[in-house]
Amino acid sequence: MQQEGTNTGFRYRLHTIIYEADTRAGKLFDLILLALIVLSIVAVMLESVVPIKYRYGKELQIAEWIITAFFTLEYFGRLISVKKPVVYALSLYGIIDLLSVLPGYIDLIYPGAHFLVALRAVRLLRIFRILKLVHFVGAGNQLVEALKKSRNKIAVFLYSVIVLCIILGTIMYIVEGPESGFTSIPMSVYWTIVTLTTVGFGDITPVTPLGQFISTIIMILGYGIIAVPTGLISAQLIKNEPTSLNTQRCRNCNADHHRDDAIYCYNCGYKLNL
Amino acid sequence: MQQEGTNTGFRYRLHTIIYEADTRAGKLFDLILLALIVLSIVAVMLESVVPIKYRYGKELQIAEWIITAFFTLEYFGRLISVKKPVVYALSLYGIIDLLSVLPGYIDLIYPGAHFLVALRAVRLLRIFRILKLVHFVGAGNQLVEALKKSRNKIAVFLYSVIVLCIILGTIMYIVEGPESGFTSIPMSVYWTIVTLTTVGFGDITPVTPLGQFISTIIMILGYGIIAVPTGLISAQLIKNEPTSLNTQRCRNCNADHHRDDAIYCYNCGYKLNL
Amino acid sequence: MQQEGTNTGFRYRLHTIIYEADTRAGKLFDLILLALIVLSIVAVMLESVVPIKYRYGKELQIAEWIITAFFTLEYFGRLISVKKPVVYALSLYGIIDLLSVLPGYIDLIYPGAHFLVALRAVRLLRIFRILKLVHFVGAGNQLVEALKKSRNKIAVFLYSVIVLCIILGTIMYIVEGPESGFTSIPMSVYWTIVTLTTVGFGDITPVTPLGQFISTIIMILGYGIIAVPTGLISAQLIKNEPTSLNTQRCRNCNADHHRDDAIYCYNCGYKLNL
């Protein structure tokens, strides 16, 4: 939008296609990118299934090469078309884009490296950028804002939960002992977290009456304190709700977050154009 | 209601019985339908229990035949009595009604087809129409509306959870490996969803210390982020039901937030103009 | 309070002791009753533990006899001291009181009857009456009222969950089949409820890829829709909050639920005495 009239050449057109979703070419680009990312992830998943890899290993590798090639072109396209390539390259999305390209090339040097699988899964994060361009922005922003605002309370809550789990885990270790599967304090803390979060795998379970009694306390505790983060987010979302719907800005003083039915700016009294 | 005076014949009476619940005949029809639907489902369930099928297989098949006959009659009744039969036949409930009738007839051609069982369970959806006619409408509508309004946010939330599960599942696959039961990435993602949603079957459990450590993070994450959809629905439901319904103010002392049924001002005793 | 001056005899004194908690004797009576109920339940529990029954069976039986004797006396005391004994005997608490006494006597006729254990556990319900007399009333009432008001919505929600579980359970039965433990549709529906409610015992788990995929959908569904009842109760509790704190009634028109800062009755304009 604030692009100068002079760079209406190749770089400007490229920028429009890659970064914007308003034009037909831009939308098509986004759709192809989305399809390739999903395809790439599906390929990674299928390759890990032994019988499928055995049969379609060749085809999956070819698909991976095509995807890597496209992502490489796209990465250079982004670098060229943007005004400040260094800023882009060092931004979060710039790094994710680079990480999406690397596995294909590292595989040439160290074939079959195990950690590459995780790197390839990182590509999934790229979808968030594409989504940014569509109509989920508002919803996403509201969620993120609510989480940010209750961040401190969530930190206090999480910290308390972890302290609780360590202390209760230590007690369970003393009560149950190694013969019930509570072989060490870290193992016992792991079990306490499994129980408090109501996951309850059942790989380790208390067998002594006292251990079972303490377990019930841990469970009821976990069942009850889940209300705390829920209440926090609820309260924050309700508080956020009213101010976040109106997107207009005052032409006079640039103030935003007006009420939905606002006719005049709350800050300078200037009439808002509706 | 907007029925013309001329079609007070058989079709009109049929329509009243089948579609309305105000008359005695209409209510009776709904009750019989409700009973037959429940009976039909119970029959499907019992037939799947081997010892019961062995003993009462004959009786259950006869019951199924009677129910199919009734549902067929009812389906034609609906087709005849409605003004635009094609619109009905292609509507959601029209298709469900047809699907409720089919299994009985398909069974004649392909006896004992396995997927018929699922088709017969579809009948259960028909109850929602009967409930539509009674006093649950308001409550149901409010729920559906709250879900609809927070749809976008729920979509963003679900998408983020799935991305998270795929990335964490891939990491767990690398960390734990096939010997702990994490045989492939899809399996590992399945396990991550089992853990994040706090279901925790325990059919696969991490055995390496690092795997157990990452598991605890997944569990605490799952325990914490459940607050997000809860907060969303809560906020939406609270917004839908304004806490202070009464908006009037006392003309004498300007006090507000009166009870909905207030006749006099709680602050000065002045009569409120209603 | 509305007792006539004439029945200040034995029955009146008994009534004060048994039904009121304001006097010293009344409080003492409540405390003894509370202790005996808890003792009785502990005795029932301990008697079910084989080694304890083997050793202390005699002592536990004697304790049961003393408790039954006291409860019998108390039951007759309640019958005598109350104005309308028949109304009491047929009220909920009257029946619970009778059921608390019966097990001891039935045991004489059918010694060791298995179902008596459950009857004896019913005694636990009596504690609610004692609690009624203390300071938990307000809190309890608010909870019960919130639950009552969102009853219709909860019914719609529960009904939808059950329909969902039956349909998903039937699908899982077709997909997984008896060899994975999904031996019948009722069993499969049981598994679906175990999974949807995020309990996840792990006694039955899906083994086919398609079954595991449907499972993840069930889990995410269960993880998400828990937000609905939570949101309902939250919204109801928030709505209830403001009107439920003030306990005074208007002397003129007997209206209650005034605002906390009310000076005049909202219904008749009469001045409230604060």
Place this chain on the structure above:
Amino acid sequence: MQQEGTNTGFRYRLHTIIYEADTRAGKLFDLILLALIVLSIVAVMLESVVPIKYRYGKELQIAEWIITAFFTLEYFGRLISVKKPVVYALSLYGIIDLLSVLPGYIDLIYPGAHFLVALRAVRLLRIFRILKLVHFVGAGNQLVEALKKSRNKIAVFLYSVIVLCIILGTIMYIVEGPESGFTSIPMSVYWTIVTLTTVGFGDITPVTPLGQFISTIIMILGYGIIAVPTGLISAQLIKNEPTSLNTQRCRNCNADHHRDDAIYCYNCGYKLNL
């Protein structure tokens, strides 16, 4: 702050370092204390892992000695620098500080006492004091206050849940019996709590159809009533944070619900008097 000018000697400086976090020395002290507490807990945990203890037992014991020495010095420093040492020694944190020091010395008398491990985990509680000095205070206080205010309701809720679990546990014991793992009523109540809180270990599972049916009721109950504590905390947190903080009205058009920082009326543009 209310320190007299005369005690600017050693005790005052010590007090500033130990109790305050405003000065550089105070911050450094807090950081060292935090590091030592975490280190101490890590040491306790690692010592419980048999292979690690076997290899690094000596080093861990030396670390424990250094930490005990530091904590001892710190405890005496607190005693000396505070104005009323007895009040401190008998305060909650005073006792926790003493308990943090004791294990090292008790170990000299009874080497390897099992319960010492739990005592050492108590040290973790000390972190809460350090956190008190930083920016989590507000968030923590708000949480604690919300919990305090809904205390009575939570007590009623918890009590009802426990009564429910005992009664349902007794019924399950009668229905399932010892051969399914429901060996006694306490065991059965333990299982009911495991199920109701949606933990679901799976170490004991119902096998009779009736038992499984009752289980599904317990699960749906547990799935549903979790909404109650969540709703309580949500309602309390929302009440604590009023959604519309601004109570002023426009003198010109009488509009209310202005933003907190509004200078002009959003409805008519008239200047609000602040």
